[in-house]
Structure formats: structure tokens, C-alpha cells
Amino acid sequence: MSARRWFVGVVSVAIYVIGSWGTGQAGKESAGSVPLETVVDYIHSVLEADRTFYTVHVVERMQRRGVIGSSEKWRSESALPIPAQFFQESSSLAALTGSNVRYRLISLNPINKQNGSRTEFEQKALEAVTAHPEQPYKGLVKEGDARYFQAVYADHAVSQNCVTCHNADPRSAKHDYKLNDVLGGVLISIRVPE
Numbered sequence: 001m002s003a004r005r006w007f008v009g010v011v012s013v014a015i016y017v018i019g020s021w022g023t024g025q026a027g028k029e030s031a032g033s034v035p036l037e038t039v040v041d042y043i044h045s046v047l048e049a050d051r052t053f054y055t056v057h058v059v060e061r062m063q064r065r066g067v068i069g070s071s072e073k074w075r076s077e078s079a080l081p082i083p084a085q086f087f088q089e090s091s092s093l094a095a096l097t098g099s100n101v102r103y104r105l106i107s108l109n110p111i112n113k114q115n116g117s118r119t120e121f122e123q124k125a126l127e128a129v130t131a132h133p134e135q136p137y138k139g140l141v142k143e144g145d146a147r148y149f150q151a152v153y154a155d156h157a158v159s160q161n162c163v164t165c166h167n168a169d170p171r172s173a174k175h176d177y178k179l180n181d182v183l184g185g186v187l188i189s190i191r192v193p194e
Helices: 003-023 036-064 083-095 120-131 160-168
Strands: 101-106 137-143 146-156 182-192
Touching (some): 036 182, 120 146
Antiparallel strands (some): 137 146
16 A cells, blocks of 8 residues: 555544544533543544554654655655644644644744744643643633634654654754653644534
8 A cells, every 4th residue: 555545544534533523512512421621632642643653653664664755845755744744734634524623733842833832822731741741731712702622732752753853953943852752732622612
């Protein structure tokens, strides 16, 4: 199976799962009898598993075997998307389902400046999960007329490829990451109807 077909398959499954949550009761204060805090924990576990599997068992394995590498320019080169792009692409595809769930990577030291904190909540959340990675930061946030339940989970360097990429990139503000260090956070937002 080609890497592109595998990528589309994994993203499709993730969209189905997340879309099912987002089009059900997840936009309410609780999803049926499941509180939003639990729903975001479930979503995070799926996102983390998919991203870790992709990073360790696809990107790292293919590069180690000399089959294919990963590159930020994967659209124009014969390469796999880097893990951060895999996450970004799956988020964009999930948004197309019309679900009320959005997610993205954020960081105090982003390589891509678009991944920096955009709100006071995001800044506080990143500081909190950097200091205490085992504890997600959660809360209700108002943006304009809309309310969102948001949660930020620590995003760890799960493979040596994460460490090497972040340390070597000249745009990185930090060059001394080690395996399992916190690189930033995974932000999950669920719109809550008024």
C-alpha cells in the first residue's frame, strides 16, 4: 500500500470518529451522559495514538529503511508529510465534515509561527502543560458570540526524529530537546451551543 493511500485511510478513520462525536451531542455541555471533559480526553487519545503511530511506525521506519523520507515540501517532493503536517492535514479534513470539533498544535517555541499561542487561554495552557505535562489544561472560552470548551494536552517528542527535526531547524527557538520532552501542546476545541 502506498504511503499516500495509507495516509488517506488513517485520516478518513480519524475524521469518521471525530465527526461522529462532533455531529452528535458533543457540542452540548455533556455528550448524552458523557461530560465534555471526558469527550475531549477520548478525542485526544485517538489523536495521540494516530500521530504517534504515524511518527514511529511510518515516518521513522521508512526513513530508517531508506524507503522514503519526510519533508515540509511533501506536496512537491516524493516524501511523506512531517508529523506536524500530518496532524494539520487531518485537522483540515476533519473540519470538512462539519463537526464542532477543531484541533491544532501550539507551542511556546513554534518552528512555524502560526503554531504559537493566539489567546490568553492558549498561553496559560501551554505554560501549564509545560510545567505539568501529565495534567491537561481545560476550560470554557468565549470567542465573539461563540463559546468553546477547550483542552490543551502536552505534546511530547515521541521519537528521535522529533528531537532531531526540532533541534536542527534554524527557525526553532530551542535546540536542546531530548526524547519525551514537551514540544508544545495539542489544542482541542468543541463549540458549545448557547
